[in-house]
Amino acid sequence: MNELKGGVTQNCHCGGSTTVFQVKGTTYEDLERTAGRECGTAGWACTPVK
Numbered sequence: 001m002n003e004l005k006g007g008v009t010q011n012c013h014c015g016g017s018t019t020v021f022q023v024k025g026t027t028y029e030d031l032e033r034t035a036g037r038e039c040g041t042a043g044w045a046c047t048p049v050k
Contacts, residue, residue, distance in 0.1 A: 002028040005048070015043035022049065 003026060004010065010023050012035045023034045023046060035044040 012046035014039035
C-alpha cells in the first residue's frame with residue numbers, strides 16, 4: 001500500500017532537532033506512528049539508511 005522506498009530502517013529527526021533516531025517499518029504509517037509519538041507536535045523527517 002504505502003510501502004517505503006529504500007529499505008525498512010530509516011534515520012529520523014524531529015523538527016528543530018539534529019538528534020537522529022532510527023525507526024524500522026515497512027510502511028509510511030509505521031514511520032508516522034513511531035516518529036510521531038517520539039516528536040509530538042514538532043514534526044519529523046526520515047531518510048532511508050544506506
